[in-house]
Structures are given as structure tokens and as C-alpha cells.
Amino acid sequence: MVAPGLVAGAGADARLLGGKGRSDGRIVFPMPTGPEAERYEQVELAAEGALWSFTVQRFAPKRPYDGPSGEAEFKPYAVGYVELAGQLIVEARLDTEDFAGLRIGMPMRLTLLPYRRGADGAEVLTYAFRPVGPIPEEKP
Incomplete structure (x- = not known):
């Protein structure tokens, strides 16, 4: 993982x-670390949750971003906030190339998702x- 302690389990x-x-x-x-934990x-x-807000990142981010960079490697991606009902709203990358469908x-x-390769090549x-599932109808 990109940082320790973010995820438990794998796959589904x-x-x-x-x-x-x-x-x-x-x-x-x-989850907080150190004495605050x-x-x-x-x-x-x-x-699972519901898309709360989003945007599309159309240019390579600047440091401290440490993922693929440079015009040859960069591909636009969506980033958004997902509301996990009764818990909180999480900022995350959105796994779709259909930005208009969001x-x-x-x-x-x-x-x-794969983010980058580590120094060891992993x-x-x-x-x-x-x-996932049906897209709710837009309200007028």
C-alpha cells in the first residue's frame, strides 16, 4: 500500500x-498514529458509499505527489469525495475513465489500484x- 495502516484485507x-x-x-x-492513536x-x-463530489485531474500533480509523472506517463483521472453513510466522507481517486458518467x-x-512501482520494483x-449499480436519475 501507498502508506501503512490504510487498508485491511484484499480484493473484494x-x-x-x-x-x-x-x-x-x-x-x-x-486511523491516527503516534500518541493520538x-x-x-x-x-x-x-x-460502499455514494459519490458526494468530484473533479477531474487533467495535469500531472506537483510534488509531494510521487506517482507516475511527466506528460508521457500521466493520464487524467477523477478524484472525489465518497460518503460512507453514518461514518464520514473520504477523499479518494475514482476508478473510471467515463468522467461524463459520474x-x-x-x-x-x-x-x-496500482499507484506506482516502489524502489524495489514491486x-x-x-x-x-x-x-457500481444503477446511476440515480438526475433531479431537475
Whole structure:
């Protein structure tokens, strides 16, 4: 993974790992680390949610982005916020090339995607959400 402690499981069983506040029950993502982690209980977040907002990244991001860069390697991608009902809203890459088909409220499911290659040549994964199921009708 692109960072330790973000995901439990793999494939269809993958879940983001968040933290639930011991004093107030508020859920955060990612799970805090260091001394702050003691204030949270680790929880697995829902694998499905609804697209809350999105945009399309049409140019290579600048540092500290460490994924594929340069005009030859870069391909536009969607990034958005996915609401995990009763939990929180997560920012993530969206796994689709059909940017015009994205709709606020559409169902989304967690997936893992290749992000880059590590110094050792191994594939590094990141989390993302992909559209699933029927797309809700747009409201006038």
C-alpha cells in the first residue's frame, strides 16, 4: 500500500481502516498514529458509499505527489469525495475513465489500484472507489 495502516484485507474484502473516538464516537480516516492513536479504536469502514463530489485531474500533480509523472506517463483521472453513510466522507481517486458518467449520489465501492512501482520494483497500491449499480436519475 501507498502508506501503512490504510487498508485491511484484499480484493473484494478490502476495507479502509479508520478510528472511532473513544470519548465522542466520531470516526476519522485515516486511523491516527503516534500518541493520538490512543484516543481512537480502530474500525473497518464501509466498503460502499455514494459519490458526494468530484473533479477531474487533467495535469500531472506537483510534488509531494510521487506517482507516475511527466506528460508521457500521466493520464487524467477523477478524484472525489465518497460518503460512507453514518461514518464520514473520504477523499479518494475514482476508478473510471467515463468522467461524463459520474453523478453526485451514484453508488461507489472500494477497490485497490496500482499507484506506482516502489524502489524495489514491486507494485504499490492505493485505495480508490469505482461506480457500481444503477446511476440515480438526475433531479431537475
